[in-house]
Ligand code: B12
């Protein structure tokens with residue numbers, strides 16, 4: 001496979017095109033992934049989530065800088081939302097990272113959600129694999145940041161960073177709604193603003209209430225404050241601390257044999273997705289193509305039957321093992 | 324099989340800070356259903372070419388109102404070719420006197436849009452001339 005070889009050697013053009021073909025759902029690209037998947041397992045994948053405007057992209061840019069200083073190669077996948085009205089998207093995360101554009105050790109690729117819920121794009125999982133096989137030591141994944149349901153990121157990352165900013169009353173609501181569980185590291189960003197100590201206390205209190213089982217092998221998510229991004233000296237120091245904490249977290253996973261559980265989580269999710277894609281999607285498109293799906297909907301509207309009976313009928317038709 | 328989307332990069336090379344047009348265009352391309360990567364002001368041709376390749380865009384749209392297009396636009400087109408990405412279409416817009424058109428077309432630009440070009444007209448041109456790759 002010529003293209004797999006190219007990707008292994010770090011060829012950006014080939015890699016980015018494959019990511020694109022995956023985004024566009026091309027069968028040929030899916031077939032390529034069969035050759036990519038076995039080669040994965042090198043990268044440390046770091047997820048960054050937090051509400052829009054929290055400063056995620058600015059942090060990613062700073063982290064890239066600090067990993068580059070340690071001579072690590074970096075891939076960035078930055079996800080922004082697709083407009084549900086037009087299907088178009090403005091992918092603006094890159095603006096904050098352009099100073100790395102010419103560094104061959106950094107590969108930044110923007111993705112649009114294209115209707116995927118959960119804060120990521122459907123192709124993100126495969127895009128991570130591709131950057132992994134390109135040999136990137138670090139892969140940073142920035143989520144959309146719409147808040148509450150944004151938990152998909154844990155399925156893809158070894159380390160999840162939750163970025164919070166002071167002065168937004170609903171931040172803590174978001175934490176309650178599930179972000180707490182996914183954080184390996186909290187970052188209080190824009191700590192130059194009023195309210196950062198209060199926010200810190202609130203997160204502390206929340207962590208104090210969590211059962212010990214919430215902290216795998218004793219990893220209680222540290223709460224880091226990040227200095228103003230516009231004060232280069234303090235900001236750089238904050239980022240050094242952050243990248244060190246990220247490294248510590250990875251070492252913790254390795255030392256306590258927890259890396260496996262993260263990889264397990266990702267593998268289970270990927271299998272789930274792949275089955276859906278290979279089993280459910282073709283059935284649905286076959287039913288849609290011959291008009292049966294529409295006829296069934298009509299039947300339901302008249303209450304001639306119910307969705308459960310119909311689904312069972314379809315299962316009997318398509319699955320050998322259906323009851 | 325999903326849908327093949329057009330990916331566009333809107334970039335402002337050089338020191339020109341007139342970004343209103345670039346922002347208006349980014350919005351308008353999004354509304355036309357394209358995926359738009361906007362890289363902001365003050366980009367070198369090298370940054371633009373490299374970003375276009377990393378993002379695998381179909382087209383790079385350069386905007387320049389300062390008068391430096393004669394050097395900057397051809398530089399981007401040349402770098403893309405040198406880096407094996409000559410298939411990425413390059414177009415430009417801004418304050419560009421007609422006598423410079425030939426130089427820019429010769430450098431490989433496929434279209435030039437000046438003040439007064441309607442947004443509908445621009446989108447039409449893109450939809451007709453930019454095909455997402457096969
Ligand atoms: C608004 C404006 C400003 C604003 C800019 C605000 C901003 N953030 O954008 C401010 C006041 C800051 C400004 C400052 C200056 N300006 Co001024 N400015 C203008 C003005 C009046 C309108 C520009 C504009 O926004 N048009 C609206 C947008 C939507 O149009 P557009 O960008 O031209 O885009 C259209 C087309 O050109 C085309 N297009 C453009 N780019 C692209 C790209 C692609 C891919 C495509 C497909 C199409 C396309 O499509 C668009 C739709 O039709 C123009 C005069 C004019 N009528 O053009 C002067 C003008 C551009 N400015 C000029 C000058 C000299 C300056 C200053 C140097 C003044 C000074 N001495 O300080 C500074 C420099 C600023 C800087 N840092 O670069 C001159 C440039 C002269 C030249 N090139 O020879 C102009 C032409 C005025 C003049 N007649 O002298 N300016």
Ligand SMILES: Nc1nc2c(ncn2[C@@H]2O[C@H](COP(=O)(O)OP(=O)(O)O)[C@@H](O)[C@H]2O)c(=O)[nH]1
Pocket residue numbers: 050051052053054055056057058059093096145189190191192226227228229230
């Ligand atoms: N005051 C302050 N503003 C910041 C800081 N970091 C980022 N910003 C600004 O916050 C805005 C959003 O930043 P961005 O990184 O794009 O956030 P994202 O949407 O979470 O990716 C930008 O205008 C940044 O300049 C910070 O430390 N302090």
Ligand SMILES: [Mg+2]
Pocket residue numbers: 056057058092093142
């Ligand atoms: Mg962002």
